[in-house]
Amino acid sequence: MSPALIITAIVTILAAATVMSLRNLVHCALAMAITFSGIAAIYLQLSAEFVGFAEILVYVGAIAILIVFAILLTRSGESPEKSVLTSGWGAGIVVSVLVFTALGWAVLNSAGLPKAATAAPETTVKNIGEALMGKFILPLEIVGLVLTAAMIGAVIIALKEDPKPDNSGRKS
């Protein structure tokens, strides 16, 4: 492990911990943006350029903004009075440690995991594009369809049910 990877990992994990522990929701969202950037940095260090840039484009540029907007539109942005920790936090830690151990044990002992390091495959943007447009064209189309359906649904929810359609063309 290179020192750069360790530093990025520490920053990412600290930011993720901050997301959970801060009271002000907007601060949490901003810390989450740092976490996303950290994950993108880790991708870049693994020389997965495309995934790294897509992570920044989608998560920092869109999802973080979406979260922040959702917070602003649904509440006043004031921080809650009571503590962020619920009363059962001790039990929560025990359960999460147990789950993590079980998952880690299962992953490490699975037969699918290659024990020896294999040669890094040549992943250029061109290869990714060819894979998306060739081998994985059906999943890509289905994802596109699902997103379109979600968008139409959002538009229908947002649509005002106006009994008198007004044709002035100046609807804001």
Add this chain to the structure above:
Amino acid sequence: MGNMFTALDQIFVNVLHWLVSFVPEPWHPFASALLCISFILMVFPAFFSIITIFERKGIGRIQNRYGPNRVGIPFTKIRLCGFGQFVPDGLKMLTKEDIVPRAADKLVHFLAPVVMLIPVLLAYAVLPFGRNMTMTDYDAGLLFFFAIGGAVELAVFMAGWSSRNKYSLLGAMRAIAQMISYEIPLILSAVTVVMVVGSLKLVDIIAAQNHYAYGIAQWNVFTPWGLLGFMLFFIASLAESNRTPFDLPEAESEIIAGYFTEYSGFKFALFFLGEYLGMFAISGLGITLFLGGWTSPVSFLTWIPSYIWFFTKLITIIFVFIWIRATLPRMRMDQLMNFAWKFMLPLALINILVAGIWHFMAVDWQRWIVCSFLVVFSYVILGRGLMRGQKLGKRNYRYAE
């Protein structure tokens, strides 16, 4: 003769190699990166300061006044036509009191200008300023540029929200809504270039345009899809850099200064700098994608150094930005959104189709006719659709008669 021009063209590259050769071998990449970063940090802020004067004087001329014409070299009679103005401007920004509102979120308020400036500076990493003058030639350079640009929206939000001011928050909301809306036509118009060139690498995109037919360069803008794409890109980049007629986020007659209302002194200067550097970066990308980057427009002028061509094109585009700012009024919010979603987005999608047809039709005069027809037809139909229902004509005043 030819050798001398080649040497002049590559002078910065050679100076870089020469400087790097002074440090020991294992430090070469580090030293090279450091020198490139300092080059960007020196050249573009200096360019920014010159452009502010250029803009003030240019707008002054267009609006029939003088603009700054006093400041020159101190203690002499030399006035430099007022081009020394940026030094006192900068000093004023540096020495002003830094006011932070009492209710503001101190940390976020402090971080917002920094978060604004960093992605903008990072965007310069992939721009080719001249032949062999690209700092990092990423395989997905174009994607890097757009990904980095997305982080600016977060900075705008941080500034607007942390100020605890209604005007700031309104400005930030407007800015983010506008940036997200115009980012889509921006990226879709760039996609056409990627489709035809077949690469996201900016150096490859320039190499694909570096051909000459009958002495004229084969830039992307000289094709039907390229012209439409460049127009869409240019309009969207106006909106992305919050310039008139899309400067609603900082509309001073409505919401003071938008998201940086509560910033003063050098933090304000950082926002100003970030905005202008963003404008230069996005213009540079437009030049790279559609205007052939550092290549010369005609084959007999190829001896002029490549970086001179890049900066000439950059200054020309910036001049058009300034010209538009001095000429056009501000748009209304609903006009802004209608224009982005009902006109630019469908046109950008049709342009992708046109680029596909152009790519697969035989290299012949027929594809010119088919593609030009498609572009003009869709422009007319969409334009008429957008205008339908709009009451254009003499304005009726309700109270002021």
